[in-house]
Amino acid sequence: MLKQRRKPAWILFVLIQAFLGSCIGIFALSGYQIERLPAATYINDINIGGLDFQEASVVLNDYNDLLMRKGRVEIAVNHDRYTISYDQIDGRMDVDETLDKIFNELSGNSINHLVVGENARTVHEPVVVFNTGKLSAEIENIFSQYGREPVSDSYRIENGRLVYTPEISGIRADYTALERRITAHIHSLSQEALVIEQDDPEIFVAFSSDNGEDKEAFKFIVSSAHIRLAETDRNEEEGILEGLNGSIIPSGEMVQLSKMLDLSGLTLEGRQDLVNRTATAVYQAFLPIEGITPVNRRPSEMVLPYSEPGLEAVISGENGDLVLENSTGQTLMLLCEIRDKSLHCYVISPENIPSGVLVAHKKDVVEPPVIYSVNSDLKKGETRIVTEGREGFTIHVERVIGNDRGTLYTDRYDPVSRVVEVGDSPLQKGSK
Numbered sequence: 001m002l003k004q005r006r007k008p009a010w011i012l013f014v015l016i017q018a019f020l021g022s023c024i025g026i027f028a029l030s031g032y033q034i035e036r037l038p039a040a041t042y043i044n045d046i047n048i049g050g051l052d053f054q055e056a057s058v059v060l061n062d063y064n065d066l067l068m069r070k071g072r073v074e075i076a077v078n079h080d081r082y083t084i085s086y087d088q089i090d091g092r093m094d095v096d097e098t099l100d101k102i103f104n105e106l107s108g109n110s111i112n113h114l115v116v117g118e119n120a121r122t123v124h125e126p127v128v129v130f131n132t133g134k135l136s137a138e139i140e141n142i143f144s145q146y147g148r149e150p151v152s153d154s155y156r157i158e159n160g161r162l163v164y165t166p167e168i169s170g171i172r173a174d175y176t177a178l179e180r181r182i183t184a185h186i187h188s189l190s191q192e193a194l195v196i197e198q199d200d201p202e203i204f205v206a207f208s209s210d211n212g213e214d215k216e217a218f219k220f221i222v223s224s225a226h227i228r229l230a231e232t233d234r235n236e237e238e239g240i241l242e243g244l245n246g247s248i249i250p251s252g253e254m255v256q257l258s259k260m261l262d263l264s265g266l267t268l269e270g271r272q273d274l275v276n277r278t279a280t281a282v283y284q285a286f287l288p289i290e291g292i293t294p295v296n297r298r299p300s301e302m303v304l305p306y307s308e309p310g311l312e313a314v315i316s317g318e319n320g321d322l323v324l325e326n327s328t329g330q331t332l333m334l335l336c337e338i339r340d341k342s343l344h345c346y347v348i349s350p351e352n353i354p355s356g357v358l359v360a361h362k363k364d365v366v367e368p369p370v371i372y373s374v375n376s377d378l379k380k381g382e383t384r385i386v387t388e389g390r391e392g393f394t395i396h397v398e399r400v401i402g403n404d405r406g407t408l409y410t411d412r413y414d415p416v417s418r419v420v421e422v423g424d425s426p427l428q429k430g431s432k
Contacts, residue, residue, distance in 0.1 A: 034103065034106055035052055037050060037103070041102070041122050041124070044188060044189050046059070056099055057095055060095045060098065067092065071091060075142065075182070075194050076193040076196070077196050077198060082142045089138065091131075092130070093126045101124070106122070128187050132179070143173040143178060144173070146173060150209040152209050153167040155246070155333065155348065156335060156337075157337045160224075162335070164218075170206070172204075172205055219352075222347050223347045224344065224346045225283075225345050226345070227277045227278075227281040227343050228277075228306050228341060229277055230274070230277070232273075236270070237343075240261065244260050244282070244334055245334070251328055251332075254295065254325055255286055255323065256322070257323075258321045260334075263320065276313075281345045282345055285346065286324050287358055287399065288399060289328060290328065290353065291326065291327040292327070295325050296321050297323070299313075299411045301414075309362070309393075309395050309411070310411045330350060332349055333349075334346070355401065356400045363393065364394040367391055369418070370419075374423075375422065379423045380424050382422070383422050383423070385420050387416070387417075389415070390413075390415060392413055392416075393412075394410060396410050397409055
């Protein structure tokens with residue numbers, strides 16, 4: 001009975017000794033430093049198996065010399081190809097660092113090699129060094145051409161219809177992502193082209209111009225007007241359109257023509273007339289809207305051929321301008337087009353606001369006085385009209401919105417004398 005009890009104790013002792021021996025062996029292998037690389041050791045496609053540190057250094061230095069002379073990074077973007085030579089970025093393999101890393105790694109994994117065998121293929125990445133600043137400059141030089149600025153959303157008028165064009169996003173290259181991807185390609189020592197698709201969202205990032213701000217959407221044409229244009233230079237007309245189109249007038253601010261157009265140079269032929277017709281079109285487009293008040297508007301001294309009296313606005317004098325106050329409670333936009341030789345102006349708003357029509361009432365008509373002038377070339381009793389003259393009158397301008405009617409202002413037009421030439425003075429008739 002006593003002998004049978006001692007056997008398990010001896011067996012346990014033997015097992016403990018075996019375990020301790022195994023541990024000692026494992027620890028010994030863990031600290032083992034290899035002198036030569038296993039037969040199937042590669043740096044990417046370069047076989048350095050069976051070589052010691054110095055022999056592997058010779059092989060890699062030879063390859064490094066070739067790499068620095070002829071190595072390149074080829075980048076393909078769609079059909080475009082670009083090359084960055086290793087020389088441009090001071091690129092090379094750090095041979096000592098690469099081999100130190102491999103020898104240390106394999107020495108620390110001696111047990112693994114013992115298990116999988118000497119001929120198991122191991123592939124290691126080289127330590128490649130280069131000037132990151134030079135690489136960044138080359139990347140920016142290549143990829144900056146693929147960026148584009150965003151095109152803001154826009155409104156325009158086509159044949160009296162409001163047309164909205166949504167924003168087109170801009171594209172910018174993510175240079176951080178590009179550097180990361182190209183750096184990985186360099187470390188692979190691959191001489192194959194690195195393909196980057198132009199629709200790759202990681203590389204080419206879409207961005208907007210609105211900076212996250214909410215924009216008002218203009219939906220309603222609340223008022224419009226048109227004025228016939230005289231024969232003018234087409235470039236002048238285009239300049240007028242460019243200045244007016246898209247002007248934004250927030251509520252509480254002023255519609256001011258001098259902020260839209262250059263009002264200088266009015267002495268140039270046709271310029272004064274074009275500016276006055278433009279001012280009149282803008283004036284007649286805004287004034288029917290409830291909440292629009294004239295602040296600086298000058299009437300003409302005479303009736304104009306393109307506008308009903310009382311509804312014109314002329315730019316004259318040293319500080320001539322057209323200024324209207326926007327108290328509508330809405331942001332307004334001015335859009336224009338030239339169609340059928342007329343300047344058409346439209347006022348656009350995010351919300352439909354009250355607007356009506358302008359009515360000009362002529363009152364207090366005064367006949368023109370007659371001035372007689374004696375012309376010796378005329379026979380007695382013969383007359384000739386030199387100028388017809390013009391009656392004087394008062395214009396009361398009203399804004400009518402639905403059933404509401406309100407007087408805005410009164411304009412007065414002085415009479416212009418009628419000049420008549422006669423053969424003898426009418427003052428002498430009946431005199432002795």
